[in-house]
Amino acid sequence: MPRSPQTNLEETRRRRIVRPSTALASGGLAVTMLLATAPGAFAFITPEAGGSPNANSIDTLYKIVLYIAAVVFVVVEGALGYACWKFSAKRNKVAKQIHGHTGLEIGWTLGAVAIVLVLAVATLLKLGSIRNPPNSSPEGVNASSVSGALYADAENKLPPNKKDLEIQVIGRQYIWQYIYPGGAKDGLGAPYSYEQMVVPTHTTVLINAVSMDVVHSWWIPELGGKIQVIPGYHNYTWFKVEKPGLYRGQCANICGQGHARMIASVRAVSPAEYEAWIENQKRKLSEANIAAAKQRHELEATGGLESAGNQ
Amino acid sequence: MATYAAPVPQIAAHKVEREPRGWMSWITTTDHKKIGIMYLVTTFVFFILGGTEALLMRLQLGAPENTLINPQTYNELFTMHGSTMIFLFVVPVWAGLANYFLPLMIGARDMAFPRLNALSYWLLLAGGIVFYASVFWTPPSAGWVSYPPLSSIAFSPSGGQDAWIYLIHLTGLSSILGAINFYATIANMRAKGMSWGRLPLFVWTVLVYSVLIIFAMPVIAGAVTLLLTDRHFGTHFFDPTEGGSALLWQNMFWFFGHPEVYIMILPGFGVVSEVLPVFAKKPVFGYKAIATSSVTIAFLAFLVWAHHMFTTPTPIVVLAFVMMSSFLIAVPTGVKIFNWIGTLWSGSIEFTTPLLFCVGFIAIFLIGGISGVFLAVFPVDWQLNESYFVVAHIHFVLMGGAVFTVFAGIYYWFPKMTGRMLNETLGKISFWLMFWGFLCTFLIQHVLGLDGMPRRIYEYPNVGNLGLYNLISTIGSFILASGVLVSVINFARSVKVGAIAGPDPWKANTLEWFTTSPPPVNNFDEIPVIRSVEPMKDFRREIERRTGQQIDTPVPVPAGSSGAAAPSA
Numbered sequence: 116m117p118r119s120p121q122t123n124l125e126e127t128r129r130r131r132i133v134r135p136s137t138a139l140a141s142g143g144l145a146v147t148m149l150l151a152t153a154p155g156a157f158a159f160i161t162p163e164a165g166g167s168p169n170a171n172s173i174d175t176l177y178k179i180v181l182y183i184a185a186v187v188f189v190v191v192e193g194a195l196g197y198a199c200w201k202f203s204a205k206r207n208k209v210a211k212q213i214h215g216h217t218g219l220e221i222g223w224t225l226g227a228v229a230i231v232l233v234l235a236v237a238t239l240l241k242l243g244s245i246r247n248p249p250n251s252s253p254e255g256v257n258a259s260s261v262s263g264a265l266y267a268d269a270e271n272k273l274p275p276n277k278k279d280l281e282i283q284v285i286g287r288q289y290i291w292q293y294i295y296p297g298g299a300k301d302g303l304g305a306p307y308s309y310e311q312m313v314v315p316t317h318t319t320v321l322i323n324a325v326s327m328d329v330v331h332s333w334w335i336p337e338l339g340g341k342i343q344v345i346p347g348y349h350n351y352t353w354f355k356v357e358k359p360g361l362y363r364g365q366c367a368n369i370c371g372q373g374h375a376r377m378i379a380s381v382r383a384v385s386p387a388e389y390e391a392w393i394e395n396q397k398r399k400l401s402e403a404n405i406a407a408a409k410q411r412h413e414l415e416a417t418g419g420l421e422s423a424g425n426q
Numbered sequence: 427m428a429t430y431a432a433p434v435p436q437i438a439a440h441k442v443e444r445e446p447r448g449w450m451s452w453i454t455t456t457d458h459k460k461i462g463i464m465y466l467v468t469t470f471v472f473f474i475l476g477g478t479e480a481l482l483m484r485l486q487l488g489a490p491e492n493t494l495i496n497p498q499t500y501n502e503l504f505t506m507h508g509s510t511m512i513f514l515f516v517v518p519v520w521a522g523l524a525n526y527f528l529p530l531m532i533g534a535r536d537m538a539f540p541r542l543n544a545l546s547y548w549l550l551l552a553g554g555i556v557f558y559a560s561v562f563w564t565p566p567s568a569g570w571v572s573y574p575p576l577s578s579i580a581f582s583p584s585g586g587q588d589a590w591i592y593l594i595h596l597t598g599l600s601s602i603l604g605a606i607n608f609y610a611t612i613a614n615m616r617a618k619g620m621s622w623g624r625l626p627l628f629v630w631t632v633l634v635y636s637v638l639i640i641f642a643m644p645v646i647a648g649a650v651t652l653l654l655t656d657r658h659f660g661t662h663f664f665d666p667t668e669g670g671s672a673l674l675w676q677n678m679f680w681f682f683g684h685p686e687v688y689i690m691i692l693p694g695f696g697v698v699s700e701v702l703p704v705f706a707k708k709p710v711f712g713y714k715a716i717a718t719s720s721v722t723i724a725f726l727a728f729l730v731w732a733h734h735m736f737t738t739p740t741p742i743v744v745l746a747f748v749m750m751s752s753f754l755i756a757v758p759t760g761v762k763i764f765n766w767i768g769t770l771w772s773g774s775i776e777f778t779t780p781l782l783f784c785v786g787f788i789a790i791f792l793i794g795g796i797s798g799v800f801l802a803v804f805p806v807d808w809q810l811n812e813s814y815f816v817v818a819h820i821h822f823v824l825m826g827g828a829v830f831t832v833f834a835g836i837y838y839w840f841p842k843m844t845g846r847m848l849n850e851t852l853g854k855i856s857f858w859l860m861f862w863g864f865l866c867t868f869l870i871q872h873v874l875g876l877d878g879m880p881r882r883i884y885e886y887p888n889v890g891n892l893g894l895y896n897l898i899s900t901i902g903s904f905i906l907a908s909g910v911l912v913s914v915i916n917f918a919r920s921v922k923v924g925a926i927a928g929p930d931p932w933k934a935n936t937l938e939w940f941t942t943s944p945p946p947v948n949n950f951d952e953i954p955v956i957r958s959v960e961p962m963k964d965f966r967r968e969i970e971r972r973t974g975q976q977i978d979t980p981v982p983v984p985a986g987s988s989g990a991a992a993p994s995a
Contacts, residue, residue: 163809163876163877176803176805184799188796199785202772204777208774210708211708213708214710214712214713216768220712224761227760228757231756235749235750241805246805330672336877340807340809341737342737342739343735343739345672345739346672348739350738363878366880367880368573369573369576371581
């Protein structure tokens with residue numbers, strides 16, 4: 116038999132305090148907080164790092180913010196949970212008719228200001244080690260083979276001794292191209308590679324990124340933050356890898372259908388291996404150029420190029 | 427119901443003529459309440475559509491290297507999802523609630539410009555239809571931010587991108603006209619005695635919402651117009667190959683985009699500030715601080731847009747300035763959270779569904795605010811920007827934030843709009859499903875971002891725990907969706923069979939509860955003089971003083987009973 120709306124509402128009123136769900140709520144919150152604070156779970160909630168000093172500094176700065184945030188989180192969620200438990204209609208029949216407390220309100224406003232000031236100071240203290248590239252280590256690629264940027268502007272920081280390995284990153288739908296130093300004075304004949312960048316360890320590598328088409332974003336999480344790669348602009352970052360290995364990343368800004376497959380990786384090898392790789396790459400490229408030129412001559416001789424063009 | 431001596435009107439203006447009924451009465455209406463209902467129904471339809479798109483994306487991401495959805499469709503899905511939720515749900519749903527309740531709360535008989543109000547609604551609907559019509563051809567796929575050159579004619583040749591532009595034009599115009607209307611109504615049509623210091627806090631936030639719209643929306647309207655002329659009329663504002671600047675779009679977009687965030691959340695703050703005092707049975711803690719912090723947030727909202735652009739080539743001094751201004755916004759926001767907890771403190775809290783949604787909102791929004799501080803630290807943002815950490819952050823402030831307050835508002839005001847109570851049991855089931863479903867979906871996404879997963883990718887390789895974390899998120903999204911479904915069932919069911927609410931089922935504080943539920947066309951036969959920010963409390967006290975009788979919550983009347991027992995206006 117359908118109940119009348121009145122009984123329905125009375126029942127509703129009786130059930131206003133749902134005890135099992137309150138228990139469920141606090142239980143769930145406790146589990147969440149435990150998960151968030153358990154020491155084993157620490158790496159779980161910090162960014163990727165370990166490849167380059169700037170990534171490590173970002174990680175440190177992140178952890179400073181995390182500690183402060185954890186305190187704020189526990190205090191405020193705790194106060195909220197306590198208020199809901201202590202001052203529920205069941206426990207507290209009469210509400211205190213207060214309109215505010217000026218001292219308290221000024222207090223927490225100043226408290227919030229103090230916290231953000233601490234964060235600002237921490238950021239500015241850490242900024243140098245994130246933003247300014249250090250010199251290459253002595254065992255890095257030796258200075259003579261380093262092209263070095265000719266100038267530095269507001270965005271492009273150079274290491275103190277102005278010696279670095281500058282690699283140009285070119286973003287296009289949907290592949291990354293890297294141009295290494297080592298070409299002629301006019302920049303022609305420089306070795307290049309796609310998708311995987313090969314860099315020497317112990318060497319400060321400067322990334323100078325441009326885009327051929329749409330906006331991309333260069334991001335290798337373990338080697339530091341990302342930079343947006345915008346057509347018509349240069350954007351810069353750097354890294355210095357100590358440990359040989361493969362560092363993975365991918366384009367981080369939506370750039371079209373192939374965005375998810377626009378992957379990037381950095382393979383760090385010893386300086387000697389790097390030199391050998393560059394030489395090999397140069398040789399392969401020049402062989403390919405010679406072969407292409409030869410084919411072109413053949414096509415021109417037989418008139419094949421024109422007929423190919425006319426098709 | 428303990429009747430009180432409400433002044434008997436000399437002339438009853440309503441029910442003299444027969445109220446128009448049928449679908450024509452909706453199409454031709456200029457009544458703010460009917461327009462409000464149309465706004466709410468329309469935006470909820472779009473909410474369900476946008477939610478379905480999200481579920482499809484979560485299905486695709488549920489397993490690594492999944493092939494359920496191809497990359498083009500996936501790009502279309504996230505573009506539709508983001509644009510729908512922002513331009514067709516969260517912004518206009520507030521216009522809907524404000525439409526219905528703003529005149530009632532300030533004691534006005536309608537909005538200042540009723541026909542302009544109707545136009546606002548129809549422009550919104552037109553925007554939605556134009557946008558969703560593209561589903562039958564090629565939907566847009568450049569994301570809700572539509573950065574050129576990807577959104578230019580060379581890289582997005584389909585008309586879907588143009589449909590997106592018209593969506594912004596039409597909904598933007600709708601919002602601007604609505605905002606002017608709200609502002610004019612609040613400035614001119616308040617009941618006698620309702621000074622600025624007695625304005626309900628929801629109305630304060632609608633005022634700030636309106637000002638933000640009036641300043642921010644023309645900028646995006648201009649930006650999409652430039653994009654339109656770039657695409658079809660040979661201009662090169664954003665085309666770097668012809669001397670334009672792709673970065674210009676980002677500046678224009680985010681100059682609108684950040685105030686937009688507060689456009690979406692501030693009215694929600696207002697709802698919380700209305701609901702908490704009613705169910706904690708004590709006045710709001712620090713009325714002035716809450717009102718002032720809304721205004722402060724609005725001012726700062728225009729100084730922080732570049733924090734969406736920390737990874738662009740921008741001088742460090744600009745980055746440091748924007749970091750500081752973004753930090754500063756945390757202060758008034760924090761003040762609000764403390765004041766809300768202060769409102770609950772020493773109260774006698776009744777855990778009704780609207781209150782649960784408000785408390786759930788505070789718990790979730792705090793996390794969103796904290797993750798926002800991480801993102802404001804620009805070197806940290808270099809790691810987190812464009813990753814799933816940002817996806818988690820935006821959903822903590824928009825879904826757990828704004829959408830939870832929308833639900834709080836609907837659960838709170840449904841009795842006023844329909845005259846019937848929502849079912850509390852269904853409401854609580856819905857809340858807990860949404861709350862835990864939400865946390866299950868989005869907490870883990872912070873970790874995905876920290877592990878290096880960028881946003882807007884349709885697939886990911888099977889490395890580390892990416893598959894597991896994404897699966898957790900997908901499961902959570904379906905729990906969340908089932909919670910929304912329970913609420914939708916609750917709304918549909920209670921319109922017909924809910925208990926009759928009476929004029930003031932919550933024993934609330936503000937003027938909308940002074941009239942019948944639902945209110946007559948003219949809202950009030952007599953508009954009372956306002957003496958404080960809680961006029962209903964004054965009336966009750968006055969009646970107690972005159973009759974010496976304690977007034978309890980009105981006893982509801984069963985549906986279909988004779989008019990004699992029904993509460994009169």
